[in-house]
Every structure is written in C-alpha cells, then in structure tokens.
Amino acid sequence: MKLFKFAYKIIRNRKLLLTTLAVVLAAMIIIPILILTLSTATTRANILRNNPLVVKMLPLYWQVRKVSDIFYLPYYFKKNKLPSYELTIADKDLKKLNDSLPKEFMNVVLTGRVFVPAEFKYDNKTYQVTVRYRGDNAVHWNAPKKSYLIEFNKDDLFNGYRQLSFIIPNDRYFAVEQLNNYRAEKLGLLYPPSFFANLKINGDNHGLYFVIENWNQEMLVKWQVPDESNFYGNDLPTQADGIERSDILWDNLDHWREYVGDSRYNYKHYSELFKLLYLLNDASDEEFYQNIWNIIDKDSLYGWQILQELGNANHHLSDNMRLYFNNTSGKFYFIPWDVEGGREGEAVDHLGLYGKLTGRIFKNPAFAFEKNKLLYDYAQNKDNGKDDLDFYDATYQNIKTALYQDRLKIYTNYSADGIYREFRQKTIDNFDNIKKAFDAAIVFMDVHVSDDDSLKFNNQNILAYFDFNVKSRAPLYLKKLDVSLLNDQLLENYFMYYDKNQNNLLDKNDILVKDFRDIALYTARQYNPETNKEDYSFAVHRFYLTSRILGAEAFSDSLQKFKFTLENAITGKEIKNKEISAKIINDRVFKYFSYISDIKKFIALNPIFKVEMATKQITLAPGSYYINQTIIIPSGYQLTIKPGVRLLLAPDVSIISYSPVTAVGSAHEPIIVSAQNPDSPWGSFGVLNAGVANHFSYVNFSNGRDDYINGVYFSGMLAVYHTPVKVEHCTFSYARADDALNIKSTSAEVLDSSFANNSADGIDFDFISQGRIANSYFFGNGNDAIDLSGSSVLIEGNYIEKSGDKGISIGEKTLETIIYNNVLNSCNIGIEIKDLSDIKIINNVIINNKTGLNAYQKKAVFGGGKAVVYNSIIWNNEADITFDQQSEIRIFNSDIASQDNNKNFSLEPLFKNQRSRDYTPQPLAGDLFNTAGDKNIIFNELHIQLDNAPVGLNK
Secondary structure (H helix, E strand, C coil): CHHHHHHHHHHHCHHHHHHHHHHHHHHHHHHHHHHHHHCCHHHHHHHHHHCHHHHHHHHHHHHHHHHHHHHHHHHHHCCCCCCEEEEECCHHHHHHHHHCCCCCCCCCCCCCCCCEEEEEEECCEEEEEEEEECCCCHHHCCCCCCCEEEEECCCCCECCECEEEEECHHHHCCCHHHHHHHHHHHCCCCCCCEEEEEEEECCEEEEEEEEEECCCHHHHHHHCCCCCCCEEEECCCCCECCECCCCCCCCCHHHEEEEECCCCCCCCCCHHHHHHHHHHHHCCHHHHHHHHHHHECHHHHHHHHHHHHHCCCCHHHCCCCEEEEECCCCEEEECCCCCCCCCCCCCCCCCCCCCHHHHHHCCCHHHHHHHHHHHHHHHHCHHHHHHHHHHHHHHHHHHHHHHHHCCCCCCCHHHHHHHHHHHHHHHHHHHHHHHHHCCCEEEEEEEEECCCCCCEECCEEEEEEEEEEEEECCCEEEEEEEEEEHHHEECCCEEEEECCCCCCCCCCCCEECCCHHHCCECCEEEEECCCCEEEEECEEEEEEEEECCCCHHHHHHHEEEEEEEEEECCCCCECCHHHEEEEEEECCCCCCHHHHHCHHHHHHHCCCCEEECCCCEEEECCEEEEECCCEEECCCCEEEECCCEEEEECCCCCEEECCCEEEECCCCCCEEEEECECCECCCCEEEECCCCCEEEECEEEECCCCEEECCEEECEEEEEECCCEEEECCEEECCCCCEEEEEECCEEEEECCEEECCCCEEEEEECCCEEEEECCEEECCCCCCEEEECCCEEEECCEEECCCCEEEEEECCCEEEEEECCEEECCCEEEEEECCCEEEEECCEEECCCEEEEEECCCCCCCCCEEEEECCEEECCCEEEEECCCCEEEEECCEECCCCCCCCECCCCCEEECCCCEEEECHHHCCHHHHCECHHHHHHHHCCCCCCECCCCCC
16 A cells, blocks of 8 residues: 555656656666676576566667767768668568567577568669578577578679678678688688678668678689589578487588589489598598598698687587588588687687587698698798788778768677777787697607617617607607717717507518608597597607617617707797606616516426426426526526536526525535626526525526616625525625625525625625624625625624725614624725614724724715724724714724723734634733633623633634
C-alpha cells in the first residue's frame, strides 16, 4: 500500500516525475555503457545472454556513445574519395531478408541464406542482382548496418566480378585484412581481390564497407588458373537433435563444400579432398611425408602459414579454410581468408599455431625449419617491416574520411582509431617477437671417448662419438669442433661422420661431414591438438670422430677438452659457450659391465677355466696361460687358482673377479702373474665385492700396473676392494702404477711378503677397519713402502729400505694404528703423520733417512698429525723430527740426539749386523738399549709381557 502511495505522489508532482524519469533513463544508458566498456568480452557475452533488457538497450547505447564523434566534425566536410555504390531492394524483399534472420540477438549462426532481387547502380549503370545477408555470426546482421553478399548476372558482370561481399569494416579490423592481402601478394599466394567502398541502400547511406570478391569461377579466371577445378571451403556439418559431434574440419568430408567444381564428371566429386584426408588421418608417417608435397603445393602452404604467423593470428583454426585444387599441377593451394590479427584468445604467442593438417606437416622438423626460416627472413628484413607499416598506414588514411562520415556504424571514431593504433603496434610487436622467437636453445652433449684401439671404421680409429641433445625452436649447426690435447696441441686430420640412420653404429649408410650446413640438428616435435601447438622434446643427434693417424687410446691419454661451436640455423647467430654443456664419458670404463652377472658369456669367452654350475666353482688348473683379453669373473661363484699356474698377460689386460678368490701356491709351485713382455705392463688383478674372504699365498706378481673397469679404479697390480683378504708369502715387483698392492674398505692381512722395485707405493691401505702388515720386506719402492689412509692397522716386524718418499705414510684421520718393531732405513722420510691422524710408534729403528719423523697438515679439511714415540732409536737422520704448528710429535724412552726430560737418551747405537739387516743393538752399545724402554706401553698396546723393555727392536 505504501508503494502505491509513493507512486501516486510521484505522478502528481511534475518536477519529481521528471527527475525520476531522468534517473531511470540515465541508469538505463550508463549501466550498459559500464557493462560493455569495463568488462571482458566473455563477461559481456554472458551478461547479454542472461539480460534481454540490456540487449534491447544496445541500440540506444550505440547511438549515445557516438556523441564523441562531434570532435571529428571537420571530416564531415572533406571529400569522400572512395567509390559509392547504390543498392535498391523492394520493401517486400527487404522484409523477406529480415525475416530470414534468427530471432536471437547473438550467439546464433545464420542458416537461412535467402537471396532476393535488387538493383545495383554505379557510374550511371544499373545491374540486376540478387542479394542476401552474409556472415555466420550475428555481428554481421544484428545492427542497422549489416553485411551483404551481392551476386551479379553471369552475363553482366560488374568489373569482372560475379559476387562481391560487402563486409562491415570493423569485422576485418578496418585496414588489417587489406594488409593481410597485401602480404599474401608478397608471399606469392592466391587471394581474393579486395577494396573499400561506400554503399547506399534504398537511398540511405550505409557508409564504409570492406569489399571482397566471393568464391566463384570468375575469380579463378582472374587468378589465371584453371577455372574448372575444384575449390573447397568449410561448411556446417550434418546435425541432428540430441546428437553431439566432436569431429572437426579435417576429420571427414562432411565439414566441406564445393564453391567451384570441375567438369570432369556429371556430378560433384570430392576425390582430391578425400585423398588429402586419407593421407592426414590414415597414412603412416613414412607414407604421409613421402606424399604430402605430391598433393599440396609446398610454397603455397608455407606462405599461407607464414601469413598467419606474421599477424599472430589464430582465426585459421576454426572456419576459414579455403583450398583450391589445381587440376593441371595435381596439387592443393591454400587461400588466405579472414586472417585477422590474433586479437581474440588468451595466447600471446601464436607462432607455430597449427590446425590438424599443418600440425602433422610441421611435426617434420625439416619442414618446420624451411617454413620458419622463411618467416624469420621476412621479419628480419627491415624493408618488409617498413613496407608493411607504410601500406597499413596509407590504407587507413585512405578510408578514414569515409569511416568518420559513416553514421550508421555502431562504434565511435575514437574506437576505430584505437583499433588502428592497436594493430599497428601489434604489427611492430609481431615482427620483434618473431625475430626473438628462434633465439633460445638448450643443447648439451654426451661426449663418449672410446679409449679402445680395437674400434675401427674404413681403416680409421674411432676416437669418440658425440650425442647432441637439442631442444630448440630453431635447428642448430655444428659449425666447428676444436679438440685440445696435451702440450697445447689441437687435434688435426680427423674425420666427422653423422649417424644418418640413427642406429647408433658407424656404418656405410652414415654421412661424412664435409660442410657443417649439410647437417641440421633438429628438435623432436609433437603436435598437441589440445593447444594446437607443438610440444618440443629433446632430439639426439650422433656424430663420430675418427682418425687414420692417432689411436683411440693415445687420444684418450692426451685429450684435455672439447670445444663445440654451434650456430643457430635460422638466425645465423652462434650459441654462446656458456649455454652449451658437454660432459665426457669414457666408454671403456663400463665396457665390461654386462659381464658381472653373465656366467654364459664368461664360459664362452674363457674356455681355460673349468666351471661347475652346481657347486658354483670356477677352477684354473696348473699350466701356463697367455691371457690376451681382459677376464671378468662373474659374481656368485668361487674362483680357485691351483699351484703351478703361470698367467702371462698381454699389455693392459686385467683379471677382475666379482667372486672370492683362492690363489694358494707353494714354495715349490708358486702361482705367477706377470707380463708377456716385461716392457709392456699388464693391467690389474682385482677382486671386488666378493663377500667372503680371499686368500693369496705364494703368488708372485710382477710387471703389472692398474686399470679402470666398470667405474672402479683398480690402482694396484693386485687390488682388493670391499671384501676381506689375506696375503702371505707373496712377492710384488716392478709394478708400474700407484700401488703394487691396494686394499680398500675391508679387513686385511699382509704377512711375510716382499715388495721391491715398484714404481710407486708398495702397499696402500685405504679405510681398513682392521688390518695387519707384518714381517714383510720393502726395498727400493719409488714412493711409499706403506701408505695408510683412514685405517686401523698394526704394522710390525717389517724391514723398509730406500723408499723414494716415505717408509710409512699415515694420513686422513688414521687412528688406533700402531707401528711396532720395524726398521726404516735410508728413506726420504721414515714415518710421516698428517691430517688428524693420531698413532703410536713403539720400538722402531729409524735411521739414515733425510727426515726421521714428520707431522703436518696436508689437506685443509683436516688438521695436523700427532704421534707418540716410545722405545725407539732415531739416529743419523739429516733431521730427526719436523712438524708444523698444527701437529705434534712426542718422544719417550728413546735414543735420539735431541734428548729431553722424557727418559730419552743420546747414545750412538751399535747394531749387530747391518749387512744382514740385523738392527738389534750389540751388548757394547750399553745396557740402556736393553732396559730403558717403557714396558707398560708394550703391555697396554700389544699385550706383550716383558721384564725389561728394550729401546729399538724387541727380539
């Protein structure tokens, strides 16, 4: 009731009534303006669909917003230089046209394509024509200004035109489509002629139109191509209520129609298009790529796709496909139509935006390269950029007066100018984006060094091969390869082959590289129908490096580094070195990896061994054997080498066992492991991860060195890793590598053995949890007699003489190690302690060395070394003791020239018989050598009970 009273009050009050009406009218105008101006296209569409009242207000909104055109008033007095055509349609026919339109305002497709008769006048000539509304979408006919298709009589053409489409110019973004057609001409494409004109209908000025020839036979004549040949375009497919379709244009013929047909048959036929769709949808890649250019003109397709990408367009994915089949060349030609300029959609970069057909074509990297190179060259050419912009600007200037004078258009002049400026900047941006689009590249190389002289091809040594992993929009060229060798030398006189058939073998089908541009390194491409773009993945390209002069092993030994110079095949720019990753792999390292678990391969390659599968025993019977290839004993077995076995190994040949080894000879029948030629050392006898204990007794090793097999560096002539071992009564001589015997990460005993004249260390223990080196002889070893790292070892009763560096070296936090009852004579350094090692030295004779004892910090990660010396003779060394500030050596109850208050004394020791290496003191030396030692330390550390503790050796 209150509402009625309020309404009655408004009606009675004239002033209040006018105010209320003004507010309502303003709201009805302003709200649509805000909605259409401030919202997104999607939001606007949803609002219009859901609010019929807003839709009804649109014509009023269109008129109101054009008030701003008053600022363009001077253009109304300028001469409109564009041609003006007149179209006369009878009222009843105009009603028929309007009745053919859908009732809905938008989001509907025009299906009732009704022609009505009309008259077309120009230059004092009248043509009898038929006319209909054109355009699938409502934007062409839901406003007072509509788009039209005018058809002339075939016997009375207008300037050679049979059909002309008059399209509202905002649908083609004013000058944009004319620019696209201009570019089409430059790219050598066939395209429909187009121009701008004014149109009057029944005397009313409908203003500016974009005019373009429609698809007909007469247009083919003007193109100077066969005019009786099939011309195809997309069509609405068959529909039925309640049935949805998910198929697309390129799936079947139902989406296509003929605009022009050939006269070969009495009926329309789609034979060529069917063949194309077969190749696309059913052919294998091999068949497709062999035949696609037999049915499509390559230049036409490339130019058509380039035109889309120059405009950053995405309109070619939907309903704008036009294909002309030339029945004299037997090929399809792609015709650009309604290209637009990539304004719609969220994607910023439409480069490489493909439909189903072009997606499959450009999945082939060679085709993508050809097209992209043409695209880049067009954009890189400054003349093209200037020429395109000049044409675009001139076109807009030419139509501007007619555009501003058009009062029937629904947009403002300012809005049109904004679109012109927007696409002008887009044109500039697209050029810039294309010029940068091909720069980025990821490339890394796996460089495989063969290190194997047995690998040959055409009497050439295969030095290495390179796997180039490439992910880049542009292909790359390997422009140059520099190989640096030792002594600042570069590899010369080499050959490069490309693995053309990609079988990962160098064979006769591969290409000798003479010009780097012969081989383009492509990226793998896969068309993604969800995004209509390419998904890139790494492609691998292999090159082989060979030489007739340099062997593979010598090459590996002298190699320092590779330098690859790569060039972008599209831009011509070199890839920066920092963007190239190259990792070197030595293929020899894991050459024998498959042998570790392959007993069948072992049996086939090594018939000298007896294999009992049931008991898992491998036995080598007595005899002499010449071993010319590396032997891998597989895991899971027990290897037994019988007394009297004599193994003579070829240069660099090794025996590596992944099973425990028992090699027990005798004093009369020792086992011998040596070189076939003493001047050419063999490799290593290695035992790895064998699980249970290994035993070497009365085995004589000589003239070996080291090896690197299955990722493990076997640094000793005998090397035992991660498996317990006992070595006794063995000899090691003339080893040519780091160690004669190397044992790592296990427990170990070395007893009653000899190490003489080895080039470096005699024994190297690394990370030995519990070890013992006892009663062994070391003479003339080039580096250390005994080298410990991170180990707990008892070193006792050994004689060490003339070590090139240290008699005993203790490092890397070696703890709980005792050096007891040894002689260290005439070495560079008797005992050295470093890097947080902390040991006890008890009852040793350290004489005639350059330095008797030294302690220091070697590696910064550690600290200094510490040692406590008891009951020892330290005499006649050039320097008895040296240590740095981080280290400490304390001496008790010992004979040393620099005596102190720790019960040390200074008496020249008189040994019983130095020639026979008896370094126990004579009785004449004095009673202190028999009684002045600390017996408690011997008992506490070694559990030896003595009444009196000697100084020097405890015999």
